[in-house]
Amino acid sequence: MEEVKLLGFWPSSFVYRVIWALKLKGVKFDYIEEDLSNKSELLLQYNPVRKNVPVLVHGGKSIAESLVILEYIEETWPQNPLLPKDPHEKALARFWMQFGVDKIRPAIFAYFRAIGEEGEKAKEFQEVLKIVEKQGLGDQKFFGGDNTIGLVDIAFGMLAYWLECIEEVVGVKVLEASSLPRLHAWAQNFKQVPVVKDNLPDRGKLLAHYKHSREKLILAASSSQ
Amino acid sequence: MEEVKVIGFWASPYVYRVTWALNLKGVEYEYQEEDVFNKSDLLLQYNPVHKKVPVFVHGGKRIAESTVILEYIEETWPQNPLLPTDPHARAMARFWTKFGDDKKPDFFGFFKSAGEEQIKAAKEAQECLKILEEHGLEDKKFFDGDKIGMTDLSLGWLAFWLEAMEGAAGVQVLDVNSFPRLHAWIRNLKEVPVIKENHPDQTRLLAYFKWLREMYTKPATT
Numbered sequence: 001m002e003e004v005k006l007l008g009f010w011p012s013s014f015v016y017r018v019i020w021a022l023k024l025k026g027v028k029f030d031y032i033e034e035d036l037s038n039k040s041e042l043l044l045q046y047n048p049v050r051k052n053v054p055v056l057v058h059g060g061k062s063i064a065e066s067l068v069i070l071e072y073i074e075e076t077w078p079q080n081p082l083l084p085k086d087p088h089e090k091a092l093a094r095f096w097m098q099f100g101v102d103k104i105r106p107a108i109f110a111y112f113r114a115i116g117e118e119g120e121k122a123k124e125f126q127e128v129l130k131i132v133e134k135q136g137l138g139d140q141k142f143f144g145g146d147n148t149i150g151l152v153d154i155a156f157g158m159l160a161y162w163l164e165c166i167e168e169v170v171g172v173k174v175l176e177a178s179s180l181p182r183l184h185a186w187a188q189n190f191k192q193v194p195v196v197k198d199n200l201p202d203r204g205k206l207l208a209h210y211k212h213s214r215e216k217l218i219l220a221a222s223s224s225q
Numbered sequence: 226m227e228e229v230k231v232i233g234f235w236a237s238p239y240v241y242r243v244t245w246a247l248n249l250k251g252v253e254y255e256y257q258e259e260d261v262f263n264k265s266d267l268l269l270q271y272n273p274v275h276k277k278v279p280v281f282v283h284g285g286k287r288i289a290e291s292t293v294i295l296e297y298i299e300e301t302w303p304q305n306p307l308l309p310t311d312p313h314a315r316a317m318a319r320f321w322t323k324f325g326d327d328k329k330p331d332f333f334g335f336f337k338s339a340g341e342e343q344i345k346a347a348k349e350a351q352e353c354l355k356i357l358e359e360h361g362l363e364d365k366k367f368f369d370g371d372k373i374g375m376t377d378l379s380l381g382w383l384a385f386w387l388e389a390m391e392g393a394a395g396v397q398v399l400d401v402n403s404f405p406r407l408h409a410w411i412r413n414l415k416e417v418p419v420i421k422e423n424h425p426d427q428t429r430l431l432a433y434f435k436w437l438r439e440m441y442t443k444p445a446t447t
Contacts, residue, residue, distance in 0.1 A: 049324065049360050063316045065323055072316040087300050088286045094293040099274065101327075135274055 002059035004029035007043055009036050010201050011209045013158035014066040015054040020154050021070055023195045025077040067097055070151050082144070082151045096136045096143065097155045103128050104159075111174065112166055112214070115221040122172040126179060129159075133183040141189055149193055153186075160187035161200055169210045227284035229254035232268060234261045235425055236433050238382035239291040240279040245378050246295055248419040250302045292322060295375055307375040318369050321361045322379040328353045335398060336390045336434070337441040343396060350398045358407045366413055373417050377410075384411045385424050393434035 004022070006029050008015035022029050034043050034053050046062035047055045055062050056069045058076070063069050074082055084090050107125040114121035136152070137143060144150025159175060167173050177184040190196060229247070231254055233240030247254050259268050259278050271280045272289045280287055281294040283301070288294050299307050308315050325332075331353050334346030357380070362368055368376035383399065391397050401408045414420055 049320075049356055058313070061313045063313065063320070065320055068316050068319045068323060071319060072312055075315070076312050087297055088283075088288070090300070091288045091293050091297045094296060095288065095290050098290050098293060131274060 003057075005032060005057040006030070007032045007034050007046060007053050007055040007057070009034050009053045011206055012053060013162045016157060016199065016201070017066045017154050018054045018056060018069050018073070019199050020157065020195055021073045021082060021151070023199060024082065024149075025073065025080050027073070027077050067101070067155065070154065074151065082149075082154065084144075084150070093143070093150060093152050096132070096152045099132070099136070100155050104132070104156075108158075108163070108166070112170060112210075113217055114170070115218055118170055118172045122170075122174050125174050129175065129180055129183055132156075133180050137182055137186055139182070142186065149190065149196075153190055157190065157196065159183070160190040160196075162206065163187075165203065165207045165210050168207060169214050228282070230257060230282040231255070232257045232259050232271060232278055232280040232282070234259050234278045236430060237261075237278055238386050241381060241424065242291045242378045243279045243281060243294050243298070244423060245381065245419055246298045246307060246375075248423060249307065249373070250298065250305050252298070252302050292326070292379065295378065299375065307369075307373075307378070309369055309374070314369070318374060318376045321357075321368055321376045324357070324361070325380050325382075333390070335396055336394045336438060339442050343394070347396050347398050351403065354399060354404055354407065358404050362406050362410055364406070367410065373414065373420075377414060381414065381420070383407065384414050384420075385427065385430065389427060389430040389434045392431050393438045 004027060006015070006018055006022070008019070008031060010033060019031075032042070034040060036053070039051060043053070043055065044051060046057060047053075047064040050064050052064070054066055054069060055064050056072065057063075058072075063072050070082070083093055107121075107128045111118070111121040111125045140146055142149045143152035143156065163175055167175070175184055175187060191200075229252060231240065231243055231247070233244070233256060235258060244254075244256065257267075259265060261278060264276060268278070268280065269276055271282070271287050272278075275289055277289070279291055279294060280289050281297070282288075283297075288297055295307070308318055331346075331349045333350075335343050335350050338346050361376075365371075367373050368380065387399055391399070399407060415424075
């Protein structure tokens with residue numbers, strides 16, 4: 001069996017997408033921690049274009065970009081499928097993963113970087129999540145169905161755990177049970193899935209990591225005034 | 226055979242990704258033109274989340290987002306495959322498609338700006354083009370190998386649209402001296418019969434981009 005390696009960075013939710021997918025399929029891999037503030041020769045060799053993590057290395061060949069890696073994992077290890085079989089359902093799953101890239105990611109970015117307009121950006125972020133809740137999740141327990149998680153749940157995993165820490169640091173809540181009841185319930189259910197529960201970064205460390213990033217932003221904002 | 230329909234806009238490279246793919250696979254479809262500056266109720270009904278084209282309809286079921294549509298087309302009509310069979314090569318095809326789409330603001334910044342800002346934006350666009358030429362295309366005829374594939378369709382905007390944008394903005398980014406391989410690729414792409422017979426009219430596209438640029442660079446009224 002060919003060797004599988006994963007280059008990662010401990011606070012990255014993108015890296016955890018790959019960890020969860022590999023573990024759900026029972027694929028053994030070596031994890032290599034990268035210091036993104038001091039990138040290794042290995043990382044620059046395996047991902048010369050984007051120079052970031054996660055990078056999956058399988059039989060010596062490297063693949064970057066978490067969503068591309070997820071598709072590769074799904075095709076290479078078909079056990080415990082994470083995408084629907086029906087072509088239209090599969091297209092819908094890919095649609096929501098792309099929505100995450102196009103709409104959720106910029107909204108989180110704007111919300112985390114908002115200095116003085118946290119409330120406004122939080123509301124904008126909530127509007128995006130309302131679309132996900134209504135049109136994406138609907139009445140299902142998970143995006144992958146009532147009994148099973150799939151690639152969309154994995155791709156949205158950051159909303160279930162990382163967002164809580166970000167909310168604490170920014171000081172304005174976004175994913176509340178009152179305004180987003182189904183998505184909030186999804187987040188609680190997702191965190192209970194054994195593979196997810198057993199594979200999450202330390203909350204205290206993550207909180208400190210986000211606090212530090214945000215302090216740097218605030219400092220930069222105040223010094224530019 | 227179930228009905229296939231594409232809702233599109235004549236100037237959109239994302240729509241052409243889809244129609245090129247269908248044509249390459251010999252799939253018959255109905256095309257419906259949409260005025261994206263005056264969106265129809267049909268579009269708002271078919272793509273309520275993004276309200277954009279292309280929208281693909283097959284047997285009554287709708288799909289939005291061009292890269293998602295391309296994957297669906299590839300799986301539903303496997304003839305004349307647009308993705309390699311090797312899993313790693315497939316991943317690379319998807320990686321480069323994603324690179325092109327993720328870097329869109331960097332590629333198009335020069336079109337929306339003027340003066341000093343435009344010079345800086347043009348340099349950023351060239352940085353991205355350099356990566357595409359040296360790491361993406363390398364010495365291959367097409368991005369995915371010897372024949373046209375999904376990545377070529379996704380980057381097809383470099384072949385027709387970029388030229389028109391450069392014309393409208395008065396600045397060249399993809400010059401033949403700096404990017405000989407990309408220029409060769411564009412020539413090869415334009416020779417593929419399906420592409421040769423299906424692309425927007427260059428004169429019309431130039432006029433469209435000139436008009437669009439005026440909107441972007443118009444000074445804000447006080």
